Structure formats: structure tokens, C-alpha cells
Amino acid sequence: MSAVDSAYAELAANRGxxxxxxxxxxxxxxxxxEAKGAGLQPALRGALGEGVDGVxxxxxxxxxxxxxxxxxxxxVPAATAFAPRVFCIRRGRHTxxxxxxxxxxxxxxxxxxSTALNERxxxxxxxxxxxxxxxxxxxxxxxxxxxxxxxxxxxFELAYGALLGSIESDDPDAVSxxxxxxxxxxxxxxxxxxxxx
Amino acid sequence: xxxxxxxxxxxxxxxxxxxxxxxxxxxxxxxxxVAAIFASVGVIWVIVAAGxxxxxxxxxxxxxxxxxxxxxxLRGTATVLRASSHAEVNEMPLMSLRxxxxxxxxxxxxxxxxxIMPVFAASxxxxxxxxxxxxxxxxxxxxxLVW
Numbered sequence: 001m002s003a004v005d006s007a008y009a010e011l012a013a014n015r016g017x018x019x020x021x022x023x024x025x026x027x028x029x030x031x032x033x034e035a036k037g038a039g040l041q042p043a044l045r046g047a048l049g050e051g052v053d054g055v056x057x058x059x060x061x062x063x064x065x066x067x068x069x070x071x072x073x074x075x076v077p078a079a080t081a082f083a084p085r086v087f088c089i090r091r092g093r094h095t096x097x098x099x100x101x102x103x104x105x106x107x108x109x110x111x112x113x114s115t116a117l118n119e120r121x122x123x124x125x126x127x128x129x130x131x132x133x134x135x136x137x138x139x140x141x142x143x144x145x146x147x148x149x150x151x152x153x154x155x156f157e158l159a160y161g162a163l164l165g166s167i168e169s170d171d172p173d174a175v176s177x178x179x180x181x182x183x184x185x186x187x188x189x190x191x192x193x194x195x196x197x
Numbered sequence: 198x199x200x201x202x203x204x205x206x207x208x209x210x211x212x213x214x215x216x217x218x219x220x221x222x223x224x225x226x227x228x229x230x231v232a233a234i235f236a237s238v239g240v241i242w243v244i245v246a247a248g249x250x251x252x253x254x255x256x257x258x259x260x261x262x263x264x265x266x267x268x269x270x271l272r273g274t275a276t277v278l279r280a281s282s283h284a285e286v287n288e289m290p291l292m293s294l295r296x297x298x299x300x301x302x303x304x305x306x307x308x309x310x311x312x313i314m315p316v317f318a319a320s321x322x323x324x325x326x327x328x329x330x331x332x333x334x335x336x337x338x339x340x341x342l343v344w
Contacts, residue, residue, distance in 0.1 A: 026320065033316045084344065085318075101287040102204025102249060105315050106260060127260075128267045128331070128343045159317050 049185020116147035215242025270331035273300030
């Protein structure tokens with residue numbers, strides 16, 4: 001059994017998650033698109049956090065060089081009506097090594113007053129969204145939490161209700177995987193709360 | 198579509214390197230035929246840079262107009278009747294959409310729309326999907342589809 005498999009087995013045992021033979025969610029978010037259909041392997045299904053169910057697994061793919069992410073996927077369907085796309089990506093993260101395109105789909109950079117958030121993440125959204133809702137979502141408490149609490153290489157992508165949290169670790173241990181699950185569940189809960197308000 | 202950092206780099210590279218290729222060989226006294234070859238390559242590169250710049254400016258103007266329609270337009274809905282794609286631009290599907298627009302004051306109409314979308318967005322474009330639209334109050338054919 002590899003170190004990655006052991007880490008996932010330990011996480012499954014600690015949190016009572018179901019081990020899956022593999023899991024292919026489809027191309028739901030930009031990171032999953034970069035993986036060109038590569039699924040999560042190994043993969044676990046169950047509660048990522050309190051009231052948040054999902055799948056956590058390793059996403060590995062080749063784009064000139066090998067990329068490995070540990071990713072946790074859950075759903076917040078209500079978010080689609082408020083913000084179809086919100087990406088909060090660690091600055092400097094690379095998800096491919098074979099892109100030379102000069103034009104991309106239009107998006108808006110979300111401006112926040114938080115230096116800590118801006119230094120650590122690049123936050124972008126789909127254009128034509130309600131800026132007030134987004135400002136409420138990125139409340140001072142969430143901004144503070146994002147700047148200090150999640151794993152250092154944590155990023156998340158919300159696309160049409162699919163929320164993918166991820167870290168860049170090649171060699172995860174059960175503790176870092178648990179932190180990924182907790183961080184993703186925290187973001188999911190925060191988005192859900194804002195949708196309900 | 199919008200210009201990204203790679204695009205700015207491409208414009209700068211082709212523009213500056215093209216200009217250098219076109220001018221420097223003559224300045225340093227490279228023999229005529231060789232200088233002409235460099236100059237031809239340089240001119241082509243400058244044209245490429247100018248074309249990219251022109252496209253970027255066009256997209257910028259389009260974005261500014263879309264922002265205006267979003268802020269001043271009438272909000273309605275667009276129901277996807279049909280969605281297909283037969284081409285890609287920069288690994289993004291060029292989606293051909295047939296939509297039913299329902300906008301207060303304009304009633305219901307069926308329109309076609311082509312949009313370049315990332316794969317994760319394109320895969321959501323299924324018949325029956327309802328998306329918000331903002332329509333220019335003076336021109337029902339001028340609308341922003343929110344996807």
C-alpha cells in the first residue's frame with residue numbers, strides 16, 4: 001500500500017468514510033477540467049464536516065508534467081442563483097504547464113479590503129453578479145478565516161453549485177486530508193448560510 | 198473573452214521582437230538580403246502583435262458595452278431550448294445556443310446566440326436550463342446572457 005493510500009485509509013478509519021474504488025465527478029470545475037476527466041483515486045465518500053457530505057480524493061493528471069492535488073468535492077446547489085462562479089485560488093498556484101493562450105473567458109476580480117486575503121488568494125467571479133451578495137459572502141469573518149485557518153495551499157472553486165476545495169500536497173497525511181475536509185466543509189457551510197439569508 | 202497575462206506577454210514579445218527584427222539588422226549593417234529576411238519576419242510579427250492588440254481592444258469595448266447593458270438593461274430570463282458545439286477556441290467550446298427570451302416589455306422571443314464558454318460551464322448548457330438575461334431597453338436583440 002502506498003503512502004497516499006495509507007493516508008486515505010487512516011482518514012477513512014478516523015472519520016468513518018466509505019472507501020470508493022475511484023470517483024469521476026466529470027468536468028465540474030476548472031481544476032477538474034484541467035485534469036481532462038481524470039477521476040479521484042483513491043477516493044472516500046461521507047461527511048466532510050458537520051452537515052456537509054461529499055467525496056475526498058487524490059486528483060492526479062499530466063499536463064506536460066505531473067500534477068497532484070488532494071481535493072474535496074461537495075455541492076451547494078443554491079449558490080448557482082447568486083454566484084454561478086466564485087474562484088478563490090492560492091496565488092502562484094499552477095494547474096497546468098502547457099497553456100499559451102492569450103485570451104480567456106471573461107471574469108471579474110473580486111476586490112476586498114483585506115490585504116491578507118489579497119496577498120494569499122486571487123478571488124474571481126463570473127461577471128454580471130450581484131456585488132453586494134459577494135461582499136456579504138466574503139464577510140470579515142470569512143476573510144479572516146481564509147487568511148489564517150485553512151491549510152497554506154488551500155484553494156476553492158465554486159462552479160454552478162459544485163464546490164471543490166483542494167490542496168497541492170503530493171504526499172498527504174491523514175491530518176492534512178482532514179484539514180482539507182474541514183476547510184471545504186467550512187466554506188460550503190458559509191456559502192449555504194449566505195444563500196439562505 | 199479577455200486578455201490575460203500570457204496575451205500581454207505575446208503582444209509585447211511579437212511587437213518588440215518584430216520591431217527589433219525589422220530595424221536592427223539595417224542599423225548594424227547586416228548585408229541587404231539577410232536584413233530583408235529579418236525585416237520580413239519582423240513585419241509579420243508586428244502585424245501579429247497589432248492583430249492581437251486590435252482583438253483585445255475590441256473585446257474590451259464589447260465588455261464595456263455588456264457592463265452598460267447589465268447596469269441599464271431590463272432583466273429577464275432565457276430558457277435554453279437547444280445547445281450544441283462543433284468548434285473550440287483555446288480549448289473552450291464555442292456553444293451554439295437557441296434560447297427563448299422572456300423579458301418584461303418585450304414579451305417572448307426565440308433567438309440564437311453563440312458563446313465561447315469554459316468546459317465546466319458549457320457542460321451545464323442543457324435544454325430547460327433557465328439563465329438570467331439583461332436586455333438593452335432600446336434594442337431587444339442586444340442582450341447579455343448571464344452564464
